[in-house]
Amino acid sequence: MRIEIEIERSCPGEGEKPHFETYRVEVPHHTTVLDALIAIKNQEDGSVTFRRSCRSAICGSCAMRINGRSGLACDTLAIKELERHGRIRVQPLANLPVLRDLAIELTPFWQRIRAVEPWVNNRVEPEWPVERETLMPQEAAEEMDDTSRCIMCMSCYSACEVAHVDGGFLGPAALAKAYRVVADPRDTNPVGRLVQLAQSGGYWDCTRCNQCVEACPKDVKPMEAIVNLRREAIEARLPPTIGSKHITDFIAIVKQEGRLNEGRMPAKMKGYNPFALLPVVPLAIRMFKKGKLPIPWHWPIPGVNQVRRILARKGGARRKGFKSGAGERK
Numbered sequence: 001m002r003i004e005i006e007i008e009r010s011c012p013g014e015g016e017k018p019h020f021e022t023y024r025v026e027v028p029h030h031t032t033v034l035d036a037l038i039a040i041k042n043q044e045d046g047s048v049t050f051r052r053s054c055r056s057a058i059c060g061s062c063a064m065r066i067n068g069r070s071g072l073a074c075d076t077l078a079i080k081e082l083e084r085h086g087r088i089r090v091q092p093l094a095n096l097p098v099l100r101d102l103a104i105e106l107t108p109f110w111q112r113i114r115a116v117e118p119w120v121n122n123r124v125e126p127e128w129p130v131e132r133e134t135l136m137p138q139e140a141a142e143e144m145d146d147t148s149r150c151i152m153c154m155s156c157y158s159a160c161e162v163a164h165v166d167g168g169f170l171g172p173a174a175l176a177k178a179y180r181v182v183a184d185p186r187d188t189n190p191v192g193r194l195v196q197l198a199q200s201g202g203y204w205d206c207t208r209c210n211q212c213v214e215a216c217p218k219d220v221k222p223m224e225a226i227v228n229l230r231r232e233a234i235e236a237r238l239p240p241t242i243g244s245k246h247i248t249d250f251i252a253i254v255k256q257e258g259r260l261n262e263g264r265m266p267a268k269m270k271g272y273n274p275f276a277l278l279p280v281v282p283l284a285i286r287m288f289k290k291g292k293l294p295i296p297w298h299w300p301i302p303g304v305n306q307v308r309r310i311l312a313r314k315g316g317a318r319r320k321g322f323k324s325g326a327g328e329r330k
């Protein structure tokens with residue numbers, strides 16, 4: 001079949017601005033977007049630039065935006081894209097500088113991965129022979145199973161709404177890697193990691209838009225890993241942040257009243273201090289004018305005890321067995 005592909009081409013280093021060029025190429029019916037690009041490069045224009053290696057959704061090299069969605073070109077059927085969108089338009093990953101055409105600069109991404117130190121720090125008994133194994137409980141291995149699947153293709157980082165507006169954000173892949181180590185019972189410094197990653201750019205900055213989960217070709221679920229980091233931070237009783245206070249105060253109000261009381265949230269978070277509440281006054285006035293200011297006083301809903309029981313059960317059932325045992329030396 002003959003298909004048409006629009007490729008965003010540019011070369012910032014040579015002053016070439018982004019623009020689309022359209023190529024037509026003859027391909028087999030079930031070709032992937034990557035194979036179509038390879039055909040274009042081989043038959044039409046050898047200067048079209050993109051990365052690829054395994055062609056089997058393993059190495060992560062061929063990630064790009066296809067019809068606006070970040071993902072692997074070797075894992076995307078051209079025919080499906082045509083059926084869904086009526087065209088195939090490919091662009092480089094977002095949130096990273098472009099080198100040429102579909103090839104992006106990798107350094108900023110790897111700097112973020114390195115910043116979370118995604119390796120187990122396991123300095124115990126100096127006399128222990130390094131060649132001996134350190135085993136971990138099966139349930140702990142299962143806990144980190146999702147994050148271990150990451151192939152670091154950067155699709156999640158490209159799809160991340162926070163990375164788009166905040167260049168200091170570590171991003172979904174790096175934070176998922178961080179959780180992989182925090183959850184590892186062999187690591188000797190999980191709380192230190194949680195403290196470090198609670199800073200600006202860390203797990204509290206995620207807006208939970210779920211775009212990273214949608215984009216990930218390996219079902220790593222980075223957002224869930226970020227939520228788990230937050231949960232660990234709260235359970236470790238780290239100094240409260242705006243993010244952690246929002247969660248704990250939210251739950252406290254739901255426990256008391258059986259539902260969220262938005263009118264009480266600012267006062268609960270700021271500690272009923274009139275001066276601390278001043279910054280939210282303009283917003284409250286605007287909401288009042290639009291008839292949207294929630295009333296801060298109301299009675300608990302009927303059946304509030306059922307809500308309390310659900311919350312108590314949910315807390316108790318959380319990840320039974322996680323961190324139930326430290327790494328075991330063999």
Ligand code: FES
Binds near residue numbers: 055059060061
């Ligand atoms: S070429 Fe390796 S993941 Fe696509």
